[in-house]
Amino acid sequence: MKTVNLSVCQMMVVENKEDNLKKAESMIRRSVLENKANLVVLPEIFNGPYSIEAMQATAEPEGGPTTQLLSRLAAELNIVVVGGSIAEAADDRIYNTAFIYNEVGERVGRHRKMHLFDVNIVGGVSFQESSIVAPGNDVTVVETSLGKIGVAICYDMRFPELMRLMTLQGAEMIVVPAAFNTTTGPAHWKDTIKMRAVDNQVFFAAASPARNLASDYHAYGFSQVVDPWGTVLAETDETEGIITATLNPQRLTAVREQLPLLKHRRTDLYELKECQ
């Protein structure tokens, strides 16, 4: 991989789609102009609220206004964009999808959330994502000029097998647009980010929306970027803002050489395989 300046835009997502697109555009521009980012990441479902009703209302196909904007900005600003995720309308279904664009605005990857957030936590959050969203079936590792980026979405990051598969496929950075909430966030967010980075010896960036108490779903916030040793390189609180970290490839090499976890796996005793 190359040296990467990664910015996470922890944006306040509101009801109105156009307002969200304007906000995403201004935060992407600021990431580049003020923080010299060459990789910019947006949160899960950034163009409308993360709710069953809103996802139905905001769903659009690839080539719609949201992906057009992301592609145009990637090309104009000469950056790689992991475009958070959107409700994607395709095949008469809705997917929760991240689109990834390169420096000339080509779509170089697409991840459809594989694990859907169907939970009912007593006294806390209830959500039935599968009532509207269909699951994706593909592990996503994208080859870019900056290095290999594994992309997953929110609940996907709770599944260590998926993170390890991405690592075995060469991911050097794992980037996760996400929206934990005020029940699961305080309990699990930071530990999950750290352990996925440490287990796999990868850079790990998790991008949340800012917490909007006017919406039904209260995102946790606290976006983070962590290095392969588990050191936090950048983090924020629950409010809107941009965080930026420099990812140094020598750090990844040094951690993997000095603590060769990936080489010490007992593949004579167990294996992890991607089913076709």
Ligand SMILES: NC(=O)CC(=O)C(=O)O
């Ligand atoms: N929103 C999600 O997909 C997942 C989540 O909030 C959690 O795992 O907690």
